[in-house]
Amino acid sequence: xxxxLLDIRNLSIGFPAxxxxxxxxNDVNFSVAPRELVGIVGESGSGKSVTAxxxxxxxxxxxxxxxxxxxxxxNLVGLPQRQLRGLRGKEMxxxxxxxxxxxxxxxxxxxxxxxxxxxxxxxxxxxxxxxxTELLDKVGIPSPRRxxxxxxxxxxxxxxxxxxxxxxxxxxxxxxxxxxxTTALDVTIQAQLLDLLNGLxxxxxxxxxxxxxxxxxxxxxxxxxxxxxxxxxxEEAGIFDLFDRPQHPYTEGLLGSTxxxxxxxxxxxxxxxxxxxxxxxxxxCLFAPRCDKAIAQCTTAQPPLFELxxxxxxACILAxxxxxxxxx
Amino acid sequence: xxxxxxxxxxxAIPILLIVSLIAFGIIHLIPGDAATxxxxxxxxxxxLARIRENLGLxxxxxxxxxxxYANLFQGDLGRSLLLGIPVTEAVLARSPITIGIAIYSxxxxxxxxxxxGIIAALNHNRWxxxxxxxxxxxxxxxxxxxxxxxxxxxxxxxLGWLPTGGYVPFTQNPIGWFRTATMPAVxxxxxxxxxxxxxxxxxxxxxxxxxxxRTARAKGISEWRVVGRHALANVMMPVxxxxxxxxxxxxxxxxxxxxxxxxxxxxALLGNAIASRDYPMIQGGLFFITAALLLLNIxxxxxxxxxxxxxxxxxxx
Numbered sequence: 001x002x003x004x005l006l007d008i009r010n011l012s013i014g015f016p017a018x019x020x021x022x023x024x025x026n027d028v029n030f031s032v033a034p035r036e037l038v039g040i041v042g043e044s045g046s047g048k049s050v051t052a053x054x055x056x057x058x059x060x061x062x063x064x065x066x067x068x069x070x071x072x073x074x075n076l077v078g079l080p081q082r083q084l085r086g087l088r089g090k091e092m093x094x095x096x097x098x099x100x101x102x103x104x105x106x107x108x109x110x111x112x113x114x115x116x117x118x119x120x121x122x123x124x125x126x127x128x129x130x131x132x133t134e135l136l137d138k139v140g141i142p143s144p145r146r147x148x149x150x151x152x153x154x155x156x157x158x159x160x161x162x163x164x165x166x167x168x169x170x171x172x173x174x175x176x177x178x179x180x181x182t183t184a185l186d187v188t189i190q191a192q193l194l195d196l197l198n199g200l201x202x203x204x205x206x207x208x209x210x211x212x213x214x215x216x217x218x219x220x221x222x223x224x225x226x227x228x229x230x231x232x233x234x235e236e237a238g239i240f241d242l243f244d245r246p247q248h249p250y251t252e253g254l255l256g257s258t259x260x261x262x263x264x265x266x267x268x269x270x271x272x273x274x275x276x277x278x279x280x281x282x283x284x285c286l287f288a289p290r291c292d293k294a295i296a297q298c299t300t301a302q303p304p305l306f307e308l309x310x311x312x313x314x315a316c317i318l319a320x321x322x323x324x325x326x327x328x
Numbered sequence: 329x330x331x332x333x334x335x336x337x338x339x340a341i342p343i344l345l346i347v348s349l350i351a352f353g354i355i356h357l358i359p360g361d362a363a364t365x366x367x368x369x370x371x372x373x374x375x376l377a378r379i380r381e382n383l384g385l386x387x388x389x390x391x392x393x394x395x396x397y398a399n400l401f402q403g404d405l406g407r408s409l410l411l412g413i414p415v416t417e418a419v420l421a422r423s424p425i426t427i428g429i430a431i432y433s434x435x436x437x438x439x440x441x442x443x444x445g446i447i448a449a450l451n452h453n454r455w456x457x458x459x460x461x462x463x464x465x466x467x468x469x470x471x472x473x474x475x476x477x478x479x480x481x482x483x484x485x486x487l488g489w490l491p492t493g494g495y496v497p498f499t500q501n502p503i504g505w506f507r508t509a510t511m512p513a514v515x516x517x518x519x520x521x522x523x524x525x526x527x528x529x530x531x532x533x534x535x536x537x538x539x540x541x542r543t544a545r546a547k548g549i550s551e552w553r554v555v556g557r558h559a560l561a562n563v564m565m566p567v568x569x570x571x572x573x574x575x576x577x578x579x580x581x582x583x584x585x586x587x588x589x590x591x592x593x594x595x596a597l598l599g600n601a602i603a604s605r606d607y608p609m610i611q612g613g614l615f616f617i618t619a620a621l622l623l624l625n626i627x628x629x630x631x632x633x634x635x636x637x638x639x640x641x642x643x644x645x
Contacts, residue, residue, distance in 0.1 A: 058545055089548030101539040106561045116547045151637040
């Protein structure tokens with residue numbers, strides 16, 4: 001495997017809450033190779049969006065970050081805003097969940113793309129407009145030249161998300177972070193956008209970190225998946241291993257609660273209960289209170305992320321692979 | 329856009345007539361009349377009756393107002409009882425003075441109010457923010473006539489920096505104009521600036537938390553550009569909305585302020601007219617101020633539609 005483009009080591013992010021601090025991200029490790037598409041799944045509040053904002057350096061100022069976010073060999077944690085700004089929009093782009101509110105309502109979309117194009121590259125307004133037209137064409141917007149002068153409210157949600165992608169791609173970034181890019185859109189539009197993202201990966205050679213809570217979306221385009229639960233990584237695996245041999249009961253639960261058209265109809269399984277209050281975490285495995293397989297040992301110590309071979313890792317002392325290896 | 333402007337102008341006409349009617353009613357509620365002022369203390373009842381007859385004040389009220397309307401449609405606002413010149417002429421002669429000070433005050437309001445509001449929002453919950461909030465509260469709470477008097481005591485009487493009053497036309501001596509217009513303009517501006525600071529601050533805070541601001545930051549453009557372009561363009565809309573309100577307070581405040589500083593503008597003209605029961609002058613002066621305010625509000629609304637593309641489309645081009 002080539003040197004990773006993005007290498008996250010022991011990343012923890014805390015926010016002040018009352019007198020203490022609540023960890024939104026707790027000792028997270030994962031890496032993304034060039035051109036790779038890594039998915040991060042987890043429930044709302046699992047820390048996936050905070051991780052994404054940390055990578056692009058847009059965390060609120062009161063966030064306390066420790067650990068390392070190495071991007072193309074450079075650690076971004078603690079880097080001054082001015083240098084982070086030089087990376088943002090140039091080396092990495094980001095698209096957000098809410099296309100309806102992510103574009104400035106008082107400027108034309110052309111204006112907003114041109115701004116992104118010219119943010120990191122000196123070029124004439126005309127050249128930038130040509131580039132913007134080209135980008136709109138690439139993201140599949142018909143008659144792009146005419147659309148440049150549209151205001152965001154004249155476009156549908158799917159169109160606006162395409163504009164957002166065009167902005168994110170304006171200077172051919174090495175890394176694209178997509179935070180639930182399709183959640184707010186119709187299912188048909190979702191599929192089109194996923195296709196688009198996948199195609200762009202080949203055209204631009206961009207690595208993508210895709211954040212979603214939708215396992216179906218993952219199955220469609222991810223190479224590798226990081227499963228987050230309650231601020232921690234609980235499992236990491238290649239897409240096939242993850243679907244065929246999930247090692248963490250939480251992953252199993254997530255897969256079980258995804259509707260499957262291939263099999264005869266059966267009740268969807270759900271994961272009982274909800275995530276623990278981050279300000280009042282149980283001792284031991286954070287998932288133990290909701291886990292059907294939990295044994296006494298689970299509630300005493302937080303399990304580490306075990307290496308299980310083939311790049312698969314899981315933070316569960318009962319991981320099936322761990323059992324078989326332990327036996328031999 | 330043009331259709332919209334024309335329809336707004338047409339709507340203003342009935343408003344003007346109704347306001348005139350209300351003003352007329354209020355004027356005649358004031359005890360005493362012009363005849364007693366003109367006749368003086370030595371006038372006999374017979375003299376007063378003659379004066380009233382001359383001025384048409386002996387007519388029933390409904391005849392008087394209908395006469396006013398009839399003359400109005402011929403472009404005639406009557407003749408000032410005291411000054412003996414047409415009301416239109418008196419108003420047109422005085423209005424540049426008031427307009428000049430109003431513009432000066434408006435510029436102070438916008439520059440100061442916007443800047444303070446933006447700085448406060450950018451330093452949310454820090455001491456600068458709190459200082460700005462306190463300043464805004466003081467500005468909103470202080471009566472402007474009191475402030476005017478305090479400024480005269482401080483800057484004119486004690487420090488001797490500025491004259492206590494009077495007026496020098498700008499065309500005659502710009503520096504003299506600034507010396508005489510600054511205190512009235514500041515006295516008028518402070519309350520408005522306080523109001524504008526509050527609105528700008530809260531709007532800016534709201535705008536800064538919007539998704540499109542995060543998008544702008546994700547582009548890697550400078551924070552200056554994020555705030556000065558992306559945020560400000562959205563903050564301007566509510567600010568322009570309150571401009572109409574601010575202008576109306578500026579004009580009504582000018583009556584008191586011009587009287588305090590002895591500035592011969594419309595405010596002072598109207599103040600004197602009220603004191604001497606100069607009915608046509610009061611009626612005409614109010615008519616002009618109302619017309620000016622209506623016009624300014626229409627300008628503000630048209631400006632608003634050009635700032636917000638979403639309204640532009642629904643409002644019709």
